[in-house]
Amino acid sequence: MAEEDAPFGFRVRTSRGRQVIALRGELDILARQQMSAPLLTLVGEAAGEVYVDLRHMSFIDCAGLSLLCALRNRCRQRRRRLTLVSDDAAFSRLLRLTGLADTFTVVGCREVTETIGAEDDWEAIA
Known part of the structure; x- marks a missing residue:
């Protein structure tokens, strides 16, 4: 199955000393099972701040x-900061309803462009 046809996936790049992980598709139990290990490894090896870009998520x-909580916990163990990138009101509502709104730092797309660079500026694809 081609990457574009898969129900989920991610790309990774380094931008201005920050690791950016862009998730796409559906973040459900199957995605968690298949992506946990590689994502936790990436976050564990990050040298600086970690941004998880959720702009291309269709479902969570x-x-x-x-999985997002596990990534946050790994960052905290390594004394790194995890920031989620999303302008999706439904995602913000989901965080509020689950009591996780204060657990994550969430920034909007416009706020983060100068911090992590343009979306199409990818150095590596995973």
Whole structure:
């Protein structure tokens, strides 16, 4: 199955000393099972701040939230900061309803462009 046809995936790049992980598609139990290990490794090896770009997510459930929590915990263990990138009101509502709104730092797309660079400026694809 081509990457574009897969129901989920991610790309990774380094921008201005920050690791940017762009998730796409559906972040559900299947995605969690298949992406947890590589994402936790990437976050664990990050040298600086980590940004998880959620702009291309079409769906997220409790398993997806669990993966985001695991990434946040890994960052905290390594004394790194994790920031989520999203302008999606439904995602913000999901965080509020699950009691996770204060757990994550979430920034909008416009706020983060200068910090992590343009979306099409990818150095590496995973």
